[in-house]
Amino acid sequence: YKWYVDWQNRQCVQNCKIDSNNRSNPTSSCGGRKNLPIKDFFDSSNECCGEMLSWLPFPECMRGSNNNRSENQDDNEGR
Numbered sequence: 001y002k003w004y005v006d007w008q009n010r011q012c013v014q015n016c017k018i019d020s021n022n023r024s025n026p027t028s029s030c031g032g033r034k035n036l037p038i039k040d041f042f043d044s045s046n047e048c049c050g051e052m053l054s055w056l057p058f059p060e061c062m063r064g065s066n067n068n069r070s071e072n073q074d075d076n077e078g079r
Contacts, residue, residue, distance in 0.1 A: 003045050003048040004040055005053065009063070012042070012045050014030050028064050029045070031063065045061075
């Protein structure tokens with residue numbers, strides 16, 4: 001699957017259908033299917049993050065990274 005920027009969450013995600021298998025999986029990189037211009041798709045997460053969200057550290061840019069998952073778990077534990 002190609003990669004694109006989910007601007008709302010400031011993360012690169014894959015252009016794949018979100019279903020019950022990956023919705024509940026915090027390490028899933030699927031962001032849903034989008035009809036975007038071809039220039040807005042990238043072949044890899046590295047390319048997407050490097051070209052579109054280069055000011056973010058890679059673990060923050062990449063949906064499904066272990067770093068994002070642990071931050072979310074820490075947030076939930078503090079509540």
